[in-house]
Amino acid sequence: MSAALSDTAAPAGGEAAPPAQAGGTSPGSGLLQVALALVLPVAILVAWHLATEGRTYSLIPSPSAVAVALYDLAFGGINDDAFSASLLTHVLASVGRVYGGFALAVLAALPIGLLIGRVPLVRQMLDPMLQILRPIPVTAWLPLAMIMFGIGPRSAFFLVFLGAFYPVLINTVFGVRSVEPRLFEAASMLGCRGSAQFVKVVLPAAMPAIFTGLRLGLGFAWVVIVIGEMTGVPTGLGALIMEARQLSRTEIVICGMIAIGVAGFISDRLVTLLGRRLLAWSPNHG
Amino acid sequence: MAEPTLPILSLSHVGKSYDAGGRRIEALRGANLDVARGEFVCLIGASGCGKSTLLRIVAGFEAATTGQALMWGKPISAPDPSRGMVFQDYGLFPWLTVRGNIGFGPASRGRPAGEVRDTVDRFVELVGLKSFADAYPHQLSGGMKQRVAIARVLANDAEVVLMDEPFGALDAMTRERLQDELLELWERTRLTVLFVTHSIEEAIFLSSRCVVMSPGPGRIDRDIPIELARPRDVSASDFNELRRELSGMLHSHHGRLAA
Ligand SMILES: Nc1ncnc2c1ncn2[C@@H]1O[C@H](COP(=O)(O)OP(=O)(O)OP(=O)(O)O)[C@@H](O)[C@H]1O
Ligand SMILES: [Mg+2]
Numbered sequence: 250m251s252a253a254l255s256d257t258a259a260p261a262g263g264e265a266a267p268p269a270q271a272g273g274t275s276p277g278s279g280l281l282q283v284a285l286a287l288v289l290p291v292a293i294l295v296a297w298h299l300a301t302e303g304r305t306y307s308l309i310p311s312p313s314a315v316a317v318a319l320y321d322l323a324f325g326g327i328n329d330d331a332f333s334a335s336l337l338t339h340v341l342a343s344v345g346r347v348y349g350g351f352a353l354a355v356l357a358a359l360p361i362g363l364l365i366g367r368v369p370l371v372r373q374m375l376d377p378m379l380q381i382l383r384p385i386p387v388t389a390w391l392p393l394a395m396i397m398f399g400i401g402p403r404s405a406f407f408l409v410f411l412g413a414f415y416p417v418l419i420n421t422v423f424g425v426r427s428v429e430p431r432l433f434e435a436a437s438m439l440g441c442r443g444s445a446q447f448v449k450v451v452l453p454a455a456m457p458a459i460f461t462g463l464r465l466g467l468g469f470a471w472v473v474i475v476i477g478e479m480t481g482v483p484t485g486l487g488a489l490i491m492e493a494r495q496l497s498r499t500e501i502v503i504c505g506m507i508a509i510g511v512a513g514f515i516s517d518r519l520v521t522l523l524g525r526r527l528l529a530w531s532p533n534h535g
Numbered sequence: 536m537a538e539p540t541l542p543i544l545s546l547s548h549v550g551k552s553y554d555a556g557g558r559r560i561e562a563l564r565g566a567n568l569d570v571a572r573g574e575f576v577c578l579i580g581a582s583g584c585g586k587s588t589l590l591r592i593v594a595g596f597e598a599a600t601t602g603q604a605l606m607w608g609k610p611i612s613a614p615d616p617s618r619g620m621v622f623q624d625y626g627l628f629p630w631l632t633v634r635g636n637i638g639f640g641p642a643s644r645g646r647p648a649g650e651v652r653d654t655v656d657r658f659v660e661l662v663g664l665k666s667f668a669d670a671y672p673h674q675l676s677g678g679m680k681q682r683v684a685i686a687r688v689l690a691n692d693a694e695v696v697l698m699d700e701p702f703g704a705l706d707a708m709t710r711e712r713l714q715d716e717l718l719e720l721w722e723r724t725r726l727t728v729l730f731v732t733h734s735i736e737e738a739i740f741l742s743s744r745c746v747v748m749s750p751g752p753g754r755i756d757r758d759i760p761i762e763l764a765r766p767r768d769v770s771a772s773d774f775n776e777l778r779r780e781l782s783g784m785l786h787s788h789h790g791r792l793a794a
Binding site for chain 1 (some may be wrong): 554560594595596613614618619620622624626627628629630631632640643644671672673687688691732
């Protein structure tokens, strides 16, 4: 005799494996995807090349000039000037500030967001002030930051922190506030009450929104880094761009832009991968 | 242990009013209901007659405005694992697998990990989801989700299972299968079930007692013991007679509402 509530729901045989995760790309479409993604960049590169190559007085350097500059910036051996072989130093300096400021922003925004979302008293105390500070662009903070933190890396750190703080905070609050009330009922009738629900219900339920916030925050951190490094720091991709601009070395400016784009892209991929692992349960992430 | 004559659930003059935008809605008035351990009680009635409200008061999700709800003679003041709720929309934790959902209650109550694992194994097996034990809710069909919802309540030692239209969202075949399985489970254990349904047939097929409620304000109208032998045959003449009788009661409510 079969046990009650047994087996009948499983597809014939009861041996069926759980359904495969949806959303994966079918094999063979990978190459096509890469090709599609390359169409526009290649077109731009060709147009850029045609518009600049061989024109001595072009203000915009040609792609090949940028490529040479990028090689020199990375490895040296061509120009042997102040920029040669300095790329790694600048990248590491920026990465340090981006992740440092970002980590600080997460450490502050996550608990504040959880509390604002769940504790009315905290919401009433903090929310109005945070909402008024929010529309102020990071650039507007620059003069004040330099007065408060001086010229140097601490200002850059602070600006990156500001840039990453709000996306993380707002998405955390949103995630916490949109937890289905049903889940609290389910938890409490199963014996999980009070503050235990914070860890066992609120945090996991808000995780998808929190991850969206982390992604946006890290993206903003990269956006803000150039501004942050305009505060007179000697190294960093932002500093590199500013210095190259002053020396009219536009090809170095473009190299800096490329480096920021690539670094930002890689760090976004890393967060996305982490999110996929942690959010395998979510039909929108897994 | 309580003395055998004490009802497991006892509602006396339970009423509930909601404030909805300044307007007072009386969802339930003067409900009296005693349920003995091991009974299978179905609540049936027109939409809005307070069935869910009554169930939620018993669960401890809502406090009664008047009267008192007791379990084993003690006032119900908060949700408790001894009264498990099976929601129509399942209410599973989407970030937990089938195993995680079933183990949620025992783990929350501080059972040692090994014991939780054994309990989970037992109930995964019981509801026939062994090959889906590590699947997440969004990978399950409605019927499977409802099995998980039932299993997690049973795995948590619920004495009373509260079910609010649990099979309402399922197709007819899955519903019939789950009804059979629920009955088998109920007969094997000494569970007490309070089951809300819109289907007269479902109520007669499942229950040992059918409580008919009427709207405006919601209240308990009739309390009809269903003494048909099990397994019940929905096409038998005595089954049909009861169906006609109950249908007449429910339609008289509709008529009164329309008038
Ligand atoms: N939270 C609430 N706030 C205000 N009114 C409510 C609330 N919950 C229920 N009501 C009202 O109480 C009455 C009874 O609702 P209840 O959900 O108990 O009915 P029901 O019998 O379960 O109906 P259905 O069969 O449609 O599920 C309805 O008029 C409903 O509008
Ligand atoms: Mg209802």
